[in-house]
Amino acid sequence: MGAMQIAIPVYPGFTATDAIGPYEVLSRLPGARTVFVAREPGLVESDTGFLRIEAQPLSAVAAPAIVVVPGGPTVRVPTGDAVLLDWLRAVDRTSTWTASVCTGALLLGAAGLLRGVDATTHWEDLDRLAGFDATAVEARYVFHGKRVTAAGVSAGFDMALALAARIAGDLVAQSIQLGIEYDPQPPFRAGSPRSAPPEVLARVRSRERG
C-alpha cells in the first residue's frame, strides 16, 4: 500500500481526544502519514488550555486521502472561520473519506458538506444538524457515502476503527484494536444520555460541557 495522507485540522479550543483518538488508530494503518494542520500554524491550544500541539499551515495539505475534523466547545458558538471552511470544501472534493468527531460535524455542516447526509455529533448538539440540512442520527458513528461522522469526543476511536476496516480490512483494524488494547471497561454506565443516571444527565445539561 502506498502513502496515505491523513489531515487533521485543529483550531484554538479543539477537544484533544476528538483529534487524538482517530490519529491513534488511523496513523497505524499501513502507509499512513498523519498531518495536523491549522489556519494559524504553530502551537494550537486545546479547549482546556492545558495542551498545545504543533500544526502545519492548511496550505501544507492540498489533497489528503482522509480528513478528520475534531470538535470543541467553541464550535457551539456559530463561527464563520471562512478560511477553514473553504479548505474543508476544497479537500473534500478529492478526499476518499471526510470525517468528523463530536461537534466537528458542525464544521462540516457549516462548510455545506452535510446537505442531505445522515450524520451524528455530540448528543447535546444533535438538534443543530438539521440547520445544515443533515439528518441527525443517534448513533456512535454514521457512514453516508464518503462522509463519516462520530458522536462525542471518545466516539472517534470506534469510528476510526470502523473506517480502518473499510480501508484496510478487518484483520488490520482488529490488529490495531489489539495493539492499543481497546477493550473498554468504563467503571460506570454513564456515557450516553440514555444510560446515564438522571442526576448525572441533569448536572451535565445544567452547565457547560463537563
Added chain:
Amino acid sequence: MGAMQIAIPVYPGFTATDAIGPYEVLSRLPGARTVFVAREPGLVESDTGFLRIEAQPLSAVAAPAIVVVPGGPTVRVPTGDAVLLDWLRAVDRTSTWTASVCTGALLLGAAGLLRGVDATTHWEDLDRLAGFDATAVEARYVFHGKRVTAAGVSAGFDMALALAARIAGDLVAQSIQLGIEYDPQPPFRAGSPRSAPPEVLARVRSRERG
C-alpha cells in the same frame, strides 16, 4: 475544591493516547490544572512521529497531586533515563496518586516505585513487571494504595474515570464520562488477547506493536 496539579511527563516516543486519555478525563475535575513536562522541554514527539506536543521542564513541577506516566514502544528497550526516574521518585514522595498507562508502568517500576505492588501494563509486557518486584495483574487497571496502573493505551480512559471517582465522587466522574460521551462501541471484539481472534493475536505478536 482548590487547585489540583496533574503532571504528565512525556518523552520522545510516548504514545499519545496514553497521555491524552487521562488528560481528557482528569483535566475536567474541579480545580484541575494539568501540566505536560519533559526532561527536554519544548516540543516532544510521539511514537508515530506525526504529533508533537509542548512540554514544560520537569523542574517546573515540584509537588503535583497526581502524576500520570504514559507508555510508549521505546519503553520496551530498558533505558536508563536517570533524570526522569529521579523526578518520578521525587514527586512520588508527596503525590496523592502516582499512576501509569500502558508501558508507563515499566518506568514506575524502573524508578523502584512498584516494589511489592500489584500492577498492570500493556498485555504484551505483563511478564516484565516481575523484574521490578511487582505482581502482574491482568486487569484493565489496578489500584494499590496510591499507585494506579492501567493496561494498554486506551485503558487510560477507564483508569482515569475510576480515579476521578475516588477524587471527586461518582457523580462528578459520571458527569465527565457523559461529557466526553464515553459509551464505547468497538466495531470488533479484538481489544484483548482473550477476545481477539487467533489470527489477529498471531499477527500482533509477530511484529512491533500495532
